[in-house]
Amino acid sequence: MSDINRVFLTGRLVADPDIRYTPQGNEVAQFRIAVNMRFKSKQDPNNWQEETSFITIIAWNWLANRVEKTFKKGDLVVVEGRLRIREYEVDGNKRYATEVVARDVKLITAKGAAEVEIEEATDENEPDVPFS
Numbered sequence: 001m002s003d004i005n006r007v008f009l010t011g012r013l014v015a016d017p018d019i020r021y022t023p024q025g026n027e028v029a030q031f032r033i034a035v036n037m038r039f040k041s042k043q044d045p046n047n048w049q050e051e052t053s054f055i056t057i058i059a060w061n062w063l064a065n066r067v068e069k070t071f072k073k074g075d076l077v078v079v080e081g082r083l084r085i086r087e088y089e090v091d092g093n094k095r096y097a098t099e100v101v102a103r104d105v106k107l108i109t110a111k112g113a114a115e116v117e118i119e120e121a122t123d124e125n126e127p128d129v130p131f132s
Contacts, residue, residue: 005082005083006080006081006082007079007080007081007082007083007100008078008079008080009033009035009055009057009078009079009100010035010076010077010078010079010108011033011034011035011036011055011076011077011079012033012034012074012075012076012077012111013031013032013033013071013072013073013074013075013077014031014032014033014034014054014073015031015032015073016031016071016072016073017029017030017031017059017067017068017071018030018031019064019067019068026060026061027060027061027064027065027068028058028059028060028061028064029058029059029060029063029064029065029067029068030056030057030058030059031056031057031059031067031071032054032055032056032057033054033055033057033077033079034052034053034054035052035053035054035055036050036051036052037050037051037052037053038050039051055098055099055100056097056098056099056100057079057081057099057100057102057105058084058099058100058101058102059101059102059105060101060102063102063103063104063105066105067105070107071105071107072110072111073111074110074111075107075108075109075110075111076107076108076109077105077106077107077108078105078106078108079100079102079104079105080102080103080104080105081100081101081102081103081104082100082101082103083098083099083100084098084099084100084101085097085098086098086099
């Protein structure tokens with residue numbers, strides 16, 4: 001059985017994508033998204049707290065081209081890819097970079113566009129649908 005390394009994220013771009021080209025001519029887009037997570041406080045269950053993670057995304061070739069043409073700072077996007085931890089050296093010291101190599105990216109809403117509020121399903125707001 002093969003190991004699984006698959007990541008799904010939604011978040012907002014914190015800046016316009018950075019587009020570069022390798023010496024071989026491959027296009028690569030790098031951008032960061034802010035991913036917010038809400039959770040209840042352990043001390044006060046009625047108090048919600050929010051934690052933001054800033055995650056670097058790497059997209060290659062045709063996907064990088066789509067990112068370049070479509071994404072701008074503030075856009076809400078969904079990213080599907082794989083987690084990669086890169087090791088490199090700076091002045092003889094080992095450093096590590098954690099990033100997501102994108103397999104697919106999609107624009108959910110552009111910055112400033114009207115957003116649709118998605119209501120979470122609960123027992124209270126689900127309709128009573130009879131089945132035969």
